[in-house]
Amino acid sequence: MSVPLSVLDLAPIVRGGDAAQAFRNALDLARHAEALGYRRFWLAEHHAMPGVASAATAVLIGHIAGGTSTIRVGSGGVMLPNHAPLVIAEQFGTLESLYPGRIDLGLGRAPGTDQRTAAALRRDMGDTGNRFPQDVQELQAYFEPGEPGGFGRTVRAVPGEGLRVPIWLLGSSLFSAQLAAMLGLPFAFASHFAPGAMMDAVRLYRSEFRPSRQLAQPHVMLGLNVFAADGDDDARRLFTSLQQQFLALRRGRPDQVPPPVDDIASVCAPEERAGIDHALRRSVVGGPETVRRGLAAFVEEAAPDEIMVTAQIFDHAARLRSFTIAAEAMASL
Template identity: 55%
Template sequence: MPTKKFENIPLAVLDLAPINEGSETGQSFKNSVELARHVEKLGFNRYWLAEHHNMPGIGSSATSVLIGHIAGATSTIRVGSGGIMLPNHAPLVIAEQFGTLEAMYPGRIDLGLGRAPGSDQSTAFALRRTLHSSGDEFPQLVDELENYFSDNPAGRVRAYPGTGLDIPIWLLGSSGFSAQLAAYKGLPFSFASHFAPDFTMQALQLYHQNFKPSAALKEPYAMVGVNIIAADTQERAEWLATSSQQQMFSLMRGEPTTFQPPIDDLKEVWTDREIAIFREKLDSDSMIVGTPDVVQQKLKNFIQKTRANEVIVNSQIFHQEDRLRSYELVAEMME
């Protein structure tokens, strides 16, 4: 199905493969397949999965494996990483993994790269066995990875499969570092405004002002993330949103849990401060919660404010039927 658009820009999906309280990882992956097929039919442009570790409520830690699973269950939608945390991996391994994915699903694979660990420092050490590789080395790691994909790689080591394949590389970020690097290298940039809204405009400005055309991209192309929870009534949307807020609060406390069901009475579970944060989030640009009319207006304002070329939608919703319905309501706004 051809990609549909909202306000003349395509919409994408960000999936963290949530593992619900009382459920299991296998069911999470079944839910992701169902969602991917659903949004493909609805006309969304791409479906990205994010690398996180040591978090019992997120099932997308083996991101490349899950990308292959989703791509194999769909037929036209682009599938990729939002993103691979490159300092956790040897660039050669990522080149081989995504070279394999591109060979299996030609023209449908995206490689989004981040510089954060996607975890705490202890987990980063367990992944890398050393902390010598850090976000500071991210530019060199990206250069090394790009070399493996080139037609004539420098050095003796080759990525098979990988060498000579045209796999779009995106840089992801929640600050100005990756924005400037993406601009310098002439790559598409995706900003994590869904969890770092205060830096959105600054990062996008840095990207646009410093962009240098490249063989990959002639003009800047920026995608921004937004949390959307849409429902047929405002009350149900706000009730559903309490699940994603519980996940945020558990991470703030350093006590990650499985993805929790919505809360009926906030005062029985949350402190006054947490309730105030939740209410503040409902009014922010980064979290759009409500009926289709509310979502449509706020999303339109968000796009006009950021001048985004594409928006990637994160909808962390406990009940699968409500999750599918939320994306369906968003799709009804598309042309």
């Protein structure tokens, strides 16, 4: 029943910390995950978020890949509507040239920020979401081999051309599941914060998948919050940092990752708690045995080909310990 585990990191900035500390912790976590046998370490593009330092995603991927040896490093994801496809092809062509065989390119179609910041990123908002399928295919074309002598293509990605960087589609709805199936690409679903459509998206993707040169069989990776500690009570306390962060976001006041509290009910109203619990219901929180049972149940229900674990934990040492417990729990299944 054991399923490969990967890591999704936002390079979290904890309250009282800064981006430099977040980057040091991200690299330390990546090295830790590599030693534990995690398959990938992905970083997510967000903007204007006080608690997220991974805005310049390609730059940070280079930092993490340069400080590790074997783990695959990639984006979970790059928000393609914020960028020209050629720019992303050149960036990831550069990364693949520096770290061959270790770079993944996960693509999302959301802005990863508020509307004003999205407008500042894109300048021309237009119909960027509607162009997403065309932009994905344009990006794919930049990685195709060029003709001998370099003729026959008016715009080329150098570096990028001929490198076949693996492209993934990310999503929290049925749209990207259907597009990933149509293009024959691996699919990652954001069930760690948008669990509602997870099972429908997985079924749609698998039923409509068309083999491609990149992928012969469908491959689904599902996001899962895993907050593990040596005891259930300790893990539930660690989890309150993420709950508080979601609460701040829903109140329109995004913040740095806060320290945990003894009781989440002390900082939110019952209706707010209900909304947070609903959004974060794809979470496994507890001690080693609780986590083992939670992972087993998730695998039994959703049958993922891979699980991408994420954990916004305030204390870095506790975060490392959580990923250790998760790896050991999965290995025991």
